[in-house]
Amino acid sequence: MATVFLRKYLGDACHGVVQKRCKIDPVSYNVGNGLKTDLFVHPDTKVWSVMVDFLDTDNKPDNIILKRAGCDKELGVKILDFWSEVLTNLPSSWEKCSVFERSGVQSLFRNDAQRQPPRAADTSAPSKIAMSVSTTAELQALLDAHTGDSGYVMQSRYCEVNGSCWVPCINARQKYQCPTSGDTHTSNNAYLVFSKGHVWYQCHTEKCAGEKWKVGLGEIPVSFMELSGIAVYSTDAEQYAKKVTRMLSRELLLQGHPRSAVDVLDVLSDTIAILASGDVTAEQKTIIFATFNEWIASSDLLLDNTLFTDIDASIATARETQKKDAADNAFNSLHCRRMANPLLVFRYVIVHKTDESVHGVLKNTDTALTDCRLVLYARKMWPNAKHEVFTFICLKYPENAPCNEEKFEDVWQIGTARMPLRQDTFEPLHYHCPFFRCIHSKHTASDYAVPDFFIFPKR
Amino acid sequence: MPSSFHVLPVAYHELEENAQLMRYVGIADLDFDSKTVKSSDFKALVIEAVGNGATLGKLCELSPEFASVMEAARILCKRLVEMGFVPVCWFTGEKGFRIPSCYL
Numbered sequence: 001m002a003t004v005f006l007r008k009y010l011g012d013a014c015h016g017v018v019q020k021r022c023k024i025d026p027v028s029y030n031v032g033n034g035l036k037t038d039l040f041v042h043p044d045t046k047v048w049s050v051m052v053d054f055l056d057t058d059n060k061p062d063n064i065i066l067k068r069a070g071c072d073k074e075l076g077v078k079i080l081d082f083w084s085e086v087l088t089n090l091p092s093s094w095e096k097c098s099v100f101e102r103s104g105v106q107s108l109f110r111n112d113a114q115r116q117p118p119r120a121a122d123t124s125a126p127s128k129i130a131m132s133v134s135t136t137a138e139l140q141a142l143l144d145a146h147t148g149d150s151g152y153v154m155q156s157r158y159c160e161v162n163g164s165c166w167v168p169c170i171n172a173r174q175k176y177q178c179p180t181s182g183d184t185h186t187s188n189n190a191y192l193v194f195s196k197g198h199v200w201y202q203c204h205t206e207k208c209a210g211e212k213w214k215v216g217l218g219e220i221p222v223s224f225m226e227l228s229g230i231a232v233y234s235t236d237a238e239q240y241a242k243k244v245t246r247m248l249s250r251e252l253l254l255q256g257h258p259r260s261a262v263d264v265l266d267v268l269s270d271t272i273a274i275l276a277s278g279d280v281t282a283e284q285k286t287i288i289f290a291t292f293n294e295w296i297a298s299s300d301l302l303l304d305n306t307l308f309t310d311i312d313a314s315i316a317t318a319r320e321t322q323k324k325d326a327a328d329n330a331f332n333s334l335h336c337r338r339m340a341n342p343l344l345v346f347r348y349v350i351v352h353k354t355d356e357s358v359h360g361v362l363k364n365t366d367t368a369l370t371d372c373r374l375v376l377y378a379r380k381m382w383p384n385a386k387h388e389v390f391t392f393i394c395l396k397y398p399e400n401a402p403c404n405e406e407k408f409e410d411v412w413q414i415g416t417a418r419m420p421l422r423q424d425t426f427e428p429l430h431y432h433c434p435f436f437r438c439i440h441s442k443h444t445a446s447d448y449a450v451p452d453f454f455i456f457p458k459r
Numbered sequence: 460m461p462s463s464f465h466v467l468p469v470a471y472h473e474l475e476e477n478a479q480l481m482r483y484v485g486i487a488d489l490d491f492d493s494k495t496v497k498s499s500d501f502k503a504l505v506i507e508a509v510g511n512g513a514t515l516g517k518l519c520e521l522s523p524e525f526a527s528v529m530e531a532a533r534i535l536c537k538r539l540v541e542m543g544f545v546p547v548c549w550f551t552g553e554k555g556f557r558i559p560s561c562y563l
Contacts, residue, residue, distance in 0.1 A: 022492070072549070
């Protein structure tokens, strides 16, 4: 950070005191490499970066133990919060900003060829999708488990093109040990790729060419499968059923309440189409239809029970007659319905914000546009986080009946349709997803991505 | 976890004269001066302290130079709070702290 800038914005007094006590290192930006942040485990001391919150009285230095098993997740979340804040709170004058002409200023680009205007979208170009902190850490752990001190660090984004995914690795130090050959390399040519349900390390350096340059690191983490949808169409029927169960139940849980009988039948039809894409297990059916029934019960609609009989036959018929892409289309249909009528509305939809922990989702929920039926979602997703959810409800919806601990307990235990709410919160919530607000901003689509919740499986 | 922050590749001092800076996101890197304490010596100290289950506070006791850097980080964070920011500060695992912040 430029000294003059620090001094100007912090003031001479503060800058002077800071400078007296330490060295303010220049942190220069390198095109392509970005800024060195030291957010990982230190290569020499093996100490993970750890957050020091000087405002938090519980976070005193005496309470911060240096020896850590992994990254400081809270720090990761804070960093993501920070950048989300930066990107979502651009000044209004940003829209009027014209492109900065750099005449007379030494270009940071090597030549003009590298300054070509953006080209039209190229479907063959890889898209970069951010991973959550925990997913990145899981992949890092797989590599570390194989080669403890490789020196490689996972990037927090994975690339995808035509259904194939890979995660670039960078070297955290000047030399690093290649898990493939054991050789020491000095360039960045490593990737994690995903196939046959496993994560593979690949080295593309010249040194390793011709060698067996692929090393299996273990099974693909569930969190990555969910993010990428990579294993949904696995040939492993059991895995497929589990995956579909989780994604479909979550999709149903996030649906806004039913609007009409036709609406209910549409959702049922989509549910059947998705289930018919694989072998249905008893557990899967129980979970899905319990969730479905709970969703129906969240409205005051009086529905004829005969509509829901003989589900098995309906699934069997669909399996025989429906087109190959029926499950994809059904997921898409459910997704679109939720976009128009969601149970939860998120404040930030930049993928960096994605954090599926109870803390992350509650914090990211726009409580002005989401009624406290989010308890119905929370109880399914985080059954052990009752106290945290109750505290959140009391804080954000103080006038609602579920703030009564006894009634909240009822809702938590049985997911009752008669969830006690203020009458006005029963009004249908018609709003557009904030995602659409974002894509109207100056950023390109690749700057934003939908959270995990909005991602449905791909082939 | 991101390893690097990619930003507009225009350094503050490279902006044209009279250019209006609307938003600046920077990262402060505070370290103790390696001229006063050898980096390798401090690394050894950290490794030993970690092995003994030390806390960050203990590391400050063991190294006044490091304690001074942490105090600087605290002062900087306090100032940023006064300016209305919510700074995030982390110990980098060796001799310093990083503090990103943005300025309007």
